[in-house]
Amino acid sequence: MxxxxxxxxxxxxxxxxxxxxxxxxxxxxxxxxxxxxxxxxxxxxxxxxxxxxxxxxxxxxxxxxxxxxxxxxxxxxxxxxxxxxxxxxxxxxxxxxxxxxxxxxxxxxxxxxxxxxxxxxxxxxxxxxxxxxxxxxxxxxxxxxxxxxxxxxxxxxxxxxxxxxxxxxxxxxxxxxxxxxxxxxxxxxxxxxxxxxxxxxxxxxxxxxxxxxxxxxxxxxxxxxxxxxxxxxxxxxxxxxxxxxxxxxxxxxxxxxxxxxxxxxxxxxxxxxxxxxxxxxxxxxxxxxxxxxIDAETVESLKSRMPESVSEKRERFVSRHMIPPQVADVLSSDKMYSDLFDAARTDKNARELANIITTDLMGLAMASSAAAAAPAAARDDVGGDAQKKKHDDPASDVIRVDGLRELADAVASGQMARNSAKQALHEMAKTGKSFAEVSSEMDLGLISDESELLGVVRSVISEEPQAAKQAYSNPNTVNYLVGKVMQKTRGKADPQVTLELLKRCLLGD
Ligand SMILES: [Zn+2]
Structure with a gap:
């Protein structure tokens, strides 16, 4: 030493x-x-x-x-x-x-x-x-x-x-x-x-x-x-x-x-x-x-080629498209997904589209690439981060811009339950079918028909007498009952109609 x-x-x-x-x-x-x-x-x-x-x-x-x-x-x-x-x-x-x-x-x-x-x-x-x-x-x-x-x-x-x-x-x-x-x-x-x-x-x-x-x-x-x-x-x-x-x-x-x-x-x-x-x-x-x-002219022309930066993009997503900041963070940091968002977005569907991309689509891509990456990781000397592998997944290739736009439109307009969007997306990725085909085949529509929901609401109230009693004084309990209706309809009940029906039934008791 x-x-x-x-x-x-x-x-x-x-x-x-x-x-x-x-x-x-x-x-x-x-x-x-x-x-x-x-x-x-x-x-x-x-x-x-x-x-x-x-x-x-x-x-x-x-x-x-x-x-x-x-x-x-x-x-x-x-x-x-x-x-x-x-x-x-x-x-x-x-x-x-x-x-x-x-x-x-x-x-x-x-x-x-x-x-x-x-x-x-x-x-x-x-x-x-x-x-x-x-x-x-x-x-x-x-x-x-x-x-x-x-x-x-x-x-x-x-x-x-x-x-x-x-x-x-x-x-x-x-x-x-x-x-x-x-x-x-x-x-x-x-x-x-x-x-x-x-x-x-x-x-x-x-x-x-x-x-x-x-x-x-x-x-x-x-x-x-x-x-x-x-x-x-x-x-x-x-x-x-x-x-x-x-x-x-x-x-x-x-x-x-x-x-x-x-x-x-x-x-x-x-x-x-x-x-x-x-x-x-x-x-x-x-x-x-x-x-x-590298002359001044080259520098100027390169400046004009510079795309919107990640932070500018994030700011636009939040202020112009009303996307929650955490969702905008995820979306803006990935060029492929943010491009997809910009291509499929309309004034009405932006929020739902951002949700569908950052939770359902990214989740789908990650799940299938993790499965695909498992044997490869064993033989290669450099295993990338699991999160990085999401791009390798074919899901986003199969689901084209049109399909995503139609899906987000359907959720934003209340024609499809939020929970069903994920299921539809999986089916579209798996089969390569269009949104129209998948939604008609899978019966993914939102149940907003009162007569159809009333039976479910009544059975939930009779199964949950304690909660039904408390619901008069505690709004959280009403949400709990809405959740129970959702469970019974596998997420397809229209939350707004369900809430109205619950209130009516409970007050009418
Ligand atoms: Zn060479």
């Missing part, structure tokens, strides 16, 4: 210094057509190994990279959304290191060095009432993937799939401004909503967003936890790492500067390779890619 280590841990037993946490988030630009420097597909998912490659992304001698202009535009939009300074000129660098999934032996990335800059300079965002600084936003290429097979470590074979090599990434580097795991979670959720809303990245895809966390105790050495693709795991890793460093500190030990990885099975961080120092990467200006000028 070094002398400075003893010094740092001199306050053994005392309160540990505060944690310092920063993030580097890699976000795949999943909506682009081609890779960052060649015409191969950006969407490599579902392809046979090494099918999506060409001489450029395989790093063959004599090939030249050609920059994807749309990647620069969309990366700039992310930088703008994060309040970053947009430079007039950007350039690329070679980051030299050897790894089997990096066929060129260097990665093309960006830096702020020698007066050259990445696509986004300093910026900041407000998260949970606190400002988080953004150090820079940069464009870079993703490496390929290593796949390990075999029953044991001794028999293990390593396979390389280059389909992902060269696909476009945006890396967002934050200042070490996070005060704890909760703020980390809020930031990642905000960022995930933001890139989804910009249409740059579909964060629900496996591995589309991955993060490295830098964790230290103030004044101590920094530990980097690499490549976590589940936000849930990231939070757990940071919590573990802070506790580990605090334990070291309390024993008077120096925390080693190192790279660790999150072992999800053992729920601990464990040391990986020794931390490469930045100078070990021998950064060189990538002379094969000329400087790219």
């Amino acid at each position: 070094s002398g400075s280590g003893r010094g740092a841990g001199g306050a053994a037993g005392g309160a540990a210094p505060r944690p310092v946490i920063g993030l580097e988030i890699h976000c795949q630009m999943t909506s682009l057509k081609s890779k960052l420097f060649c015409p191969c597909r950006a969407d490599y998912r579902g392809m046979a190994p090494n099918e999506n490659v060409c001489p450029v992304c395989m790093g063959m001698p004599g090939t030249l990279p050609r920059l994807n202009a749309e990647a620069v535009r969309r990366g700039t939009m992310i930088a703008m959304a994060l309040g970053c300074a947009i430079p007039e000129r950007i350039s690329f660098f070679r980051k030299n290191y050897f790894y089997p999934d990096l066929p060129k032996n260097f990665q093309i990335t960006q830096l702020d060095m020698y007066g050259d800059t990445s696509i986004g300079g300093r910026g900041s965002v407000l998260v949970g009432g606190r400002t988080v600084g953004i150090r820079r936003v940069q464009l870079e290429e993703d490496p390929g993937r290593m796949i390990y097979e075999g029953a044991s470590v001794q028999n293990r074979i390593s396979l390389v799939d280059y389909n992902r090599a060269g696909t476009p990434l945006v890396e967002i580097v934050t200042e070490p401004d996070f005060e704890g795991p909760r703020q980390l979670r809020l930031f990642l959720q905000m960022l995930s909503d933001m890139v989804g809303n910009l249409g740059v990245c579909n964060p629900a895809l496996e591995g589309a967003m991955r993060a490295d966390a830098n964790v230290s105790l103030e004044g101590g050495n920094r530990v980097e936890i690499k490549n976590i693709s589940s936000f849930h795991d990231l939070e757990k890793a940071v919590v573990f790492e802070i506790a580990r460093q605090e334990a070291q500190h309390s024993r008077g030990l120096e925390v080693a500067q190192e790279t660790r990885h999150w072992d999800a099975a053992r729920k601990i961080t464990a040391p990986s390779r020794l931390k490469e120092e930045e100078k070990g990467y021998r950064y060189l200006l990538e002379a094969d890619i000329p400087w790219v000028r």
Whole structure:
């Protein structure tokens, strides 16, 4: 142990210094057509190994990279959304290191060095009432993937799939401004909503967003936890790492500067390779890619392309469409569902539509994707959060805008009971039938006929004599009786008519 280590841990037993946490988030630009420097597909998912490659992304001698202009535009939009300074000129660098999934032996990335800059300079965002600084936003290429097979470590074979090599990434580097795991979670959720809303990245895809966390105790050495693709795991890793460093500190030990990885099975961080120092990467200006000028005209045209932000959308849902704030939170944070809402909404159905989407439709999608994800989670190295998988579900593909609009209209106009909407939605998703077919087949209509309901109301009153007595003085008891009528009619009784009938019967007794 070094002398400075003893010094740092001199306050053994005392309160540990505060944690310092920063993030580097890699976000795949999943909506682009081609890779960052060649015409191969950006969407490599579902392809046979090494099918999506060409001489450029395989790093063959004599090939030249050609920059994807749309990647620069969309990366700039992310930088703008994060309040970053947009430079007039950007350039690329070679980051030299050897790894089997990096066929060129260097990665093309960006830096702020020698007066050259990445696509986004300093910026900041407000998260949970606190400002988080953004150090820079940069464009870079993703490496390929290593796949390990075999029953044991001794028999293990390593396979390389280059389909992902060269696909476009945006890396967002934050200042070490996070005060704890909760703020980390809020930031990642905000960022995930933001890139989804910009249409740059579909964060629900496996591995589309991955993060490295830098964790230290103030004044101590920094530990980097690499490549976590589940936000849930990231939070757990940071919590573990802070506790580990605090334990070291309390024993008077120096925390080693190192790279660790999150072992999800053992729920601990464990040391990986020794931390490469930045100078070990021998950064060189990538002379094969000329400087790219971002002129004022480009900036203006990108500003006009920026969609309504998640917070603006939320505000509109609440103030213009009268949606309760909690429902608006859920709806605005998901581009696919909020687009669906905007497409199917009318002045009259907005509230019911928002309810149907955020409870019934999202619930349906989650339930079936959880079932579908179960076998996949066992074989893949990176299991996404269950919540992220809702997009993979076919339910929302089957239920078209028209069907949703008709369903919400029927509930809003009182033709269908609220409770029946869920059942109708399930049937539409399962069979692919239209709303009209499902509603006529399933007898989902609202019972508002007085003579039909009167019998039920009377039997409830006779079965609940105590409640019926109390109902004179206690309005809550009336609601209880309405609930009993609902139970007997499987949610189909018109609540308004039921209430009227109950009042009439009770007073008339
Ligand atoms: Zn290629």
